[in-house]
Amino acid sequence: MPSSNQTCVNEFILLGLQGSREVQILYFVLFLVIYILTILTNCMIITIVCINKHLHTPMYFFLSNFAFLEIWYPTVTVPKMLSGFLTGNKAISYRSCLAQLCSFYFLASMEYILLTVMAFDRYFAICYPLQYGTIMNSSLCKKLAIGSWTGGFLNGWALSIPGFLFSFCGSNELSHFFCDTMPLMKLASSDTVGYVVIFIYNAWILVLLPLLLIIISYCYIIMTILRLPSATGRMKAFSTCISHLTVVLIFFGTVIFFYLRPNPMVSFEADKAVSLIFLTITPLLNPLIYSLRNKEVIKAFRKSWGRIRS
Template sequence: MKAGNQTSVTEFILLGFPSSKEIQIICFIVLLHIYIMTIATNSIIIIIVRVNPILHSPMYFFLSNFAFLEICYTTTTAPKMLSGFLTEKSRISYRSCIVQLFFFFTFGPTELFLLSAMAYDRYIAICYPLRYGTIMNSRLCKQLAVGSWASGFLTSWTLTVPITQLSFCRLNLINHFFCDFLPLLKLACSDTTASEAAFFSLSWSLVLISLLINLVSYFYIILTIVRIPSTTGRRKAFFTCASHLTVVLIFYGTVIFMYLRPTAKYSFDTDKIVSLFYSVITPLLNPLIYSLRNRDVIKALNNAWSKIR
């Protein structure tokens, strides 16, 4: 197969997590259960928000978008990773590798933008409660959601196109369980300076801008909360933001560790573990964090369970 970049490599081999056959089977069973639970819990949130009138508000509109995003995010990497535990060599074609990279770079930045939109929603809810319904109207919520998804797709094109311009020859062993940018970059036999510069400059810009939006939003949120006279009021205001803040800290912590370090400090064996956490484990933790700390969601789930029984 000759691609547009005149690559001589037709497929890559994903090394994944080399171990004995017994451990491979155990990993497969555990991670399969995690993947199924991720799909199930996020789907439940989407359905509950959709059918329960109590949850028809901007906060839960963004939460359902976030749940759908988590399903897409983990599905980009998990199925191929799981199949790798059952085969001696996990192979992926060049084109499939680029497609996987494209969607991974779509859903990652989309999460950055969506978390920023959710931070803005919490800022308006806490700082301007009387104007919340007017400001965060249905039209603005849809614009923020569509803008987040569209920005993710646009970012993905910008990050993926430089990789397609590289030549790959001889080496085709990717020390990862999916086609990530940096492990793929190491296999290129052409100059990667421009691709690396484009990747890091855009990554830094996206992360810092979205992080700044979150930090500014929570700066004003905290200022407003400490001015609330009653302890009960302060606690209630804080709990409306606690779930989102927890998810923000987890996501930004792993993204900064993975993609904003100097290239000399990259260790692919360590990075695989971190990647497993944010691409497979975190999409399961996020709906649990929102559900366990949100009374409205728990109430809606209990009502739905009562009707089923």
């Protein structure tokens, strides 16, 4: 692996979706609307949690952190994609590409950790309801949130720094919507085998360890729910988990498809469609999943909307 970050390539071309000028404008309008809705819905959740005191609980504290994360997650990649659709200029500088790569992995790593923390919050809430307020106190919640952001930041840099050490002196066309590791490594002129192996092992640990912890948490949660005497109690307890579990399945399922398959360096056309959904649709679905299935959020929204109208 070279020790210098000198490169023959000053910029990369993000090929993304191809089509005529009219089709590109159509893509721009479509994904702009999705992006705006994503920002608005996640901001709405943060605002509702902040202004309604009865939502100042650990569950909604982590939910507002998650909503804040979902604002920045598409912001790292979507504006550049929209700019390419509108202007036709799909070039991104070498440094901007690596900055986008680092930011993407920072936020992705943060999401793994935060989803795991949210699973533990549900575990304590359902399995230890009497001690829940004592265990998940304000101090611990803040420490877990800070730890999630710090862990994501450190892992993002750990995955991205080696990218500064490779040279790119051949083709500069990335068959992707953003600067991702595997498409980028295919363009590197230097030997990337060692880095790719380390990256894959890191991805396995980063994805499967949180997923294992979440599965263990839900095993205990399900056993506790099944022991509840009333059907109403079981439904109420399970309803507090179904939204989080749905988001976990969507997020981890997509990541496993991308990075944990036998040979992630092999490019499939399906990757573009899945990555597009992952970067644009999923951040919009997550707040809708939480808000539409959560009676407290809906009630708080109606109350806040009533205040605005009056």
